[in-house]
Structures are given as C-alpha cells and as structure tokens.
Amino acid sequence: MRQGIVERIKRNLYSLKRAKEKGNKVGKLSFKSEIRSIPLKQYGITYKISGDRNRVKIQGIKKKFRVLGLHQLPKECEIANGLLVKKPSGYYLYITCYLPKEEVLKEIKRKQTKQIVGIDLGIKHQLTLSTGEKISWYIPETERLKRLQRELARKVKGSRNYHRTKHKLQKEWEYIQNKRRDIQNKVISYLKSFSLIAIQDDSIKGWHEGLFGKQVQNTGIGGITARLKRLATLIPVVFVGRYEPTTQVCSFCGHRQEVRLSERMFKCQKCGRDIDRDVNSARNILKVAMKRLADPVKSALPVDCGEVTPVEWAVAHDEAGSPSLK
Numbered sequence: 503m504r505q506g507i508v509e510r511i512k513r514n515l516y517s518l519k520r521a522k523e524k525g526n527k528v529g530k531l532s533f534k535s536e537i538r539s540i541p542l543k544q545y546g547i548t549y550k551i552s553g554d555r556n557r558v559k560i561q562g563i564k565k566k567f568r569v570l571g572l573h574q575l576p577k578e579c580e581i582a583n584g585l586l587v588k589k590p591s592g593y594y595l596y597i598t599c600y601l602p603k604e605e606v607l608k609e610i611k612r613k614q615t616k617q618i619v620g621i622d623l624g625i626k627h628q629l630t631l632s633t634g635e636k637i638s639w640y641i642p643e644t645e646r647l648k649r650l651q652r653e654l655a656r657k658v659k660g661s662r663n664y665h666r667t668k669h670k671l672q673k674e675w676e677y678i679q680n681k682r683r684d685i686q687n688k689v690i691s692y693l694k695s696f697s698l699i700a701i702q703d704d705s706i707k708g709w710h711e712g713l714f715g716k717q718v719q720n721t722g723i724g725g726i727t728a729r730l731k732r733l734a735t736l737i738p739v740v741f742v743g744r745y746e747p748t749t750q751v752c753s754f755c756g757h758r759q760e761v762r763l764s765e766r767m768f769k770c771q772k773c774g775r776d777i778d779r780d781v782n783s784a785r786n787i788l789k790v791a792m793k794r795l796a797d798p799v800k801s802a803l804p805v806d807c808g809e810v811t812p813v814e815w816a817v818a819h820d821e822a823g824s825p826s827l828k
C-alpha cells in the first residue's frame with residue numbers, strides 16, 4: 503500500500519512537470535499530514551472480499567470490515583484494484599472490476615430502445631431534447647450549509663470546536679454533492695437508451711464564470727458533458743462545435759433569422775412554423791451531427807463505439823468519485 507502511495511506521488515509529480523513544461527503555472531508541493539485515500543492494488547493480496555460478499559479483509563488489519571453494497575458487484579466480474587477512501591461521512595471502498603466487453607455492449611444494446619437524439623443545454627431547463635422532452639433540476643446549497651459556514655467563521659481556528667464544525671460542514675457538502683451526482687446518474691442512464699446522442703460542445707466553464715455562475719454550479723450540468731464524453735467510448739456521442747448556428751435556424755426549413763434571447767418560441771418567417779426555442783436548437787444540433795456523420799471527411803469524431811481499454815475504464819472509475827490528491 504505504501505508502494506502504491508509512493509507511485510501515486512511520483513505520477514502526480516510527473517504530471518505537474520508536464521503541466522509546467524506546457525507553460526501552466528505550477529505551485530510548490532506542500533506537506534500533508536494525512537491522505538484521504540489508499541490504493542489497494544492486487545486483489546487477493548491487499549484486499550479480499552469474503553465469499554458471502556459482505557466483508558472485506560484489508561492487508562495489515564486483523565479484523566474484517568463489514569461493507570455495505572458489495573452485492574452490486576456483477577457476479578461474473580473480474581475484480582481488480584481497489585481504493586479505500588475516507589470521506590466526511592465515513593469510509594468507502596471503490597472497486598474496479600472488468601466485464602467482458604461483448605457483454606457490456608450487449609447490455610447497452612438491449613437498453614437502447616430509442617432513436618437518435620439531439621440535446622440543447624440551458625439554464626432554465628438544463629437539458630432540452632430534440633424529442634421535446636425537457637429535463638431540469640436544481641439543487642441549491644442548503645440552509646444548513648450556509649449556517650455552518652457562518653458558524654465556522656466565528657470559531658477559533660484550530661480549536662476543537664472549529665474542527666467539529668468543519669467536519670459537519672464537509673459532511674453537508676458531501677450530501678449536496680451526492681444529490682447532484684445522483685441526478686447525473688439518472689440523466690445519463692436515461693440518455694443511454696438512445697442509439698446516438700448529439701450535443702453542443704458548449705463551454706460550461708464560460709457560463710460558470712459569467713452571469714449564471716451559481717445557477718450552473720447548483721445543477722452540476724458540467725458533470726453531464728464530462729460523463730457524456732466518457733460515454734462516447736460505449737455509444738456514439740457526437741459533439742457539435744460551439745459556433746455552429748443552432749438557435750437562429752429553423753429546424754424545419756433551414757431559414758435563418760435573428761432571434762432575441764427573450765424569445766422563447768421560434769417563429770419561422772419563411773415556413774410559418776412555431777417551435778419551442780430550445781427544442782428547435784436541439785433539433786438543429788442533431789441535424790448538424792447527422793450531416794457531419796454523412797460526410798466522412800468532416801467526421802473526425804469516432805462514429806462507432808471504438809475500443810474500450812482497461813486504462814480508459816480505470817480513468818473513468820478514478821474520475822467518478824475519488825477525491826483528488828493533487
């Protein structure tokens with residue numbers, strides 16, 4: 503385990519070095535009194551799941567841990583490395599496991615009951631689909647979080663009470679994050695039922711910094727695009743450029759006209775059809791994607807599922823929830 507930690511520090515140093523070479527600003531390394539996660543490499547040696555699947559033995563610790571949720575592991579999977587994580591609410595074990603790719607794809611195919619879809623990202627409705635469906639959610643910071651923040655500010659830094667409040671605050675934060683992630687999971691799982699997804703490669707970061715900062719943050723929509731990028735290794739996801747005109751074009755006849763931000767409906771001056779502004783945009787995104795797929799020169803993006811390597815899986819797992827140690 504120590505070896506794993508050392509390797510991780512080496513890896514981090516190496517990526518810092520690369521970031522520096524690229525010209526990014528790189529700070530100094532600072533001392534950390536504790537680490538929040540321990541890599542458990544080599545299943546069967548550093549950690550082992552009991553036969554009845556409710557306990558885990560970790561090397562160096564005599565007592566077996568009772569672990570909830572181990573039943574979620576698929577029966578026929580190959581268990582690889584794990585990660586023991588300390589979160590404000592307790593200890594968690596992340597387990598990477600491998601399934602035969604054919605079976606994963608078969609399962610995805612089975613769930614693909616719907617056709618292609620275009621997605622428009624927005625502020626009021628986070629996702630508008632070309633089918634006309636609108637998906638919106640909003641998970642603001644809780645009152646409790648705000649109260650704890652005020653409380654913490656009054657405490658003497660470093661005191662016992664300070665740490666106690668800080669821990670409560672971190673726990674509350676984790677709770678809000680979990681809620682946001684839960685919605686993301688549900689949205690992604692729904693989107694998986696489409697056989698092709700087209701989405702605008704929007705700069706969420708730009709929104710973040712601008713007018714809509716808090717609102718965007720409170721929905722975790724940024725996570726959705728990141729998740730879709732990973733999903734692209736399994737089902738076709740086409741990212742449409744940011745500068746492609748999608749809101750100002752009629753999705754029925756292709757007529758282009760000026761559209762003000764306040765107009766919620768797109769009223770075509772040529773063919774006379776009325777359509778919800780966001781649905782129109784989503785339909786156009788899908789159209790652009792389909793046009794690009796039909797043109798092999800322009801379709802630089804992978805159309806088919808591509809190869810999913812264990813490394814990609816591992817990265818996906820890593821990004822999914824482990825706290826960053828950088």
Ligand SMILES: [Zn+2]
Binds near residue numbers: 756757770772
């Ligand atoms: Zn029209």
